[in-house]
Amino acid sequence: MENRPAGPVRILTPVGMLGAGWDEATMERGLALGVDVITVDGGSTDSGPYYLGSGTAKTAAQAVARDLRSLLRAAARADVPLIIGSCGTSGTDSGVDWVAGMAAAIMAEEGLDLRVARIYSEQSPAELKEHLDAGRIHPLPPMGEIRAETLESCTHIVGMMGHEPIVEALQAGAQVVLAGRATDTAVAAAYPLMKGMPAGPSWHAAKIVECGGQCTTDPRAGGVHTTIDADGFTIEPLDPRNACTPYTVAAHMLYETVNPFEMREPAGTLDVREATYTAVDDRTVRVEGSRFHTAERHTIKLEGARVTGHETMSFSAVRDPLILRDIEGWADLLRTHLRRRVSQTLGLTDDDYAFDLRLYGHNAVLDDLEPETAPPREVGVMLLVNAPEQATATAVAKIANPLMLHMPTPEMHYLPSLAFASSPAEVERGPAYEFVLNHVVDSITPTGMFRIEHGDTRHGDIRHGDTRHGDHHDTNDHG
Known part of the structure; x- marks a missing residue:
């Protein structure tokens, strides 16, 4: 008899980016539909190199704090994990500490006791030069080979993590995961993969939900609710007046991808050539046939x-x-x-x-x-x-x-x-x-370039012009 996953995984994604806000009624509806994990992307490289270079957040602190309060309340109420990726816009260490400091203050005010894990993704030029000397760093088009001087010239360098560090944090007991730079999809794919859901549907669903309501007929109307099972996934908007259609869901594979049928992650490549998109009703879509091809070489993209x-x-x-x-x-x-x-x-x-x-x-x-x-x-x-x-x-x-x-x-x-x-x-x-890096590093282990810390959160600030090199180890911008 075929060994099948135990049961479906339900993902609540209230918005495409932390700080963008949502109608609280959509969060309530998402919780009413049932949820196993809440995921939100916290950043992007879309707005240019300033935010990474300066270690500064694009979003207002008040907007992030408002969304974070709603998320922490919802996660505690539903007793499910909360995962936020690319904290502080670009996922610098100061960005993770900035969000972690807010989370600590909010939980103290709300009387919440949630175990928090912080995953740091900044890379030191010295360690990257060791990778370079060992031949483990490779350019992505249109970049050429990198020089050590380029690494030293960067004010901040981050590695774009896949799902593995997030899974490790969850398995260690984290209820709230605040990650540095991560692929948009890793944030949503980590929990279902940890629970044994097949890689094809997990990664495809994660790609579709990455921008919240972007895959709906009214992207301004809030986020989405997704259920992943052994054969595929089902997706619907949180706002009952909004709708997902086969067209809007399939079209999201055109967003931020070079090839509308493929998307590379650190661990491999999502392949949707055989995916089918079927309307369950006038606002819900069922997707089946997604595949994931594990790469011979696990890589981490550098920014x-x-x-x-x-x-x-x-x-x-x-x-x-x-x-x-x-x-x-x-x-x-x-x-x-x-x-x-x-x-x-x-x-x-x-x-x-x-x-x-x-x-x-x-x-x-x-x-x-x-x-x-x-x-x-x-x-x-x-x-x-x-x-x-x-x-x-x-x-x-x-x-x-x-x-x-x-x-x-x-x-x-x-x-x-x-x-x-x-x-x-x-x-x-x-x-x-x-931006001067568009390169990948051959991973020694999928989690080796990242550092996970549990326990008391840091009350960090993102400072304008912070140019300290990270001591710790986009979009689906992974090559």
């Missing part, structure tokens, strides 16, 4: 960011029809005059600074792919200057100020007056960051 300089921004707006008739020509003229004036007044060469001029309302979003050719009605002109020192970036932006305010076209016999969005016009943005 790292470093400072590229300091930025100053200016933003003006153009509504003059003569300028807008050839906005590209006007922008090219501005670039030419700015370089000449910077050389004359500051003595800088092109290698000493950089700037980008973006024309919003014309082609700032699509650039050369913009299909519209008619003259725009108005254009916002955004200047971003990058230089090694903040003072230099601001000086360049100040030199650009009269050009962005009054520069005419060659055909104009007067000085136009354009409009700055702020006063002062120059906004200092501080350090600018870039």
Whole structure:
């Protein structure tokens, strides 16, 4: 007789990202449907390298605390585990401690006694250089081979964990797991995998629920409830006015994946080529036929960011029809005059600074792919200057100020007056960051690059500009 898992696993995912909020009525309905684990993703790389590089959260502390209070109450009431991944947006150690500190304060206020585990995912450059020297670090397209200097230049490096560290924390008795950087899917797949559910449905369901209501007809209406069993999974929205359809559920495999039929995780690859999507009723979908192929080599993806300089921004707006008739020509003229004036007044060469001029309302979003050719009605002109020192970036932006305010076209016999969005016009943005790692490490063990701590939580803060290297061991951004 076939050895089958003991029973289904029910997952409650109230929102796509911690801090985004939800109607408490949807949480109540999720609990009423029955739940074995509550899972929420806490972060992403979607908003760029700043949050990883600076160790700063994208979400407001008040918003995270509000959601966390609701989650802790629900987990205690249902007596089920709560799993949160990529704490503090980018999953830095300070991000885990930040959420853990909130959890400790909330549990003290609410009189809750839940065992908390913290999983740290930051990587030290020294240990990564050992992996590099041993030939265990490999680039993902379009990156090339990595150098030790690149590792040392990063302010923060995190490893993107799979489900294994989360399972280890749960098996050690954790009721609340606060994880550093993790694949979005690992957060939801860990518990059903631990309970013996098949890998195909577990990983596929986890992919579909990762963004909460994104797989529904109304993504703004809250999260979803998923039941995984030996043959597949069933999914429905928490809001009874919302619906999942075969189309909305299947379409989510297009989201943040290179191949809509495959998705790589540290342990292997989800394969949905043979998956079927069937409407159970007008708001519930049944999925069967998902497969998971275990990889010959378990890998951990690295994410790292470093400072590229300091930025100053200016933003003006153009509504003059003569300028807008050839906005590209006007922008090219501005670039030419700015370089000449910077050389004359500051003595800088092109290698000493950089700037980008973006024309919003014309082609700032699509650039050369913009299909519209008619003259725009108005254009916002955004200047971003990058230089090694903040003072230099601001000086360049100040030199650009009269050009962005009054520069005419060659055909104009007067000085136009354009409009700055702020006063002062120059906004200092501080350090600018870039992603420099898109590489994977061959795992010695699936949990070896991560450190799990149980017990008293730390009352940590995420500080602006925290650039300490981690001492501890996206999106489904795993290669």
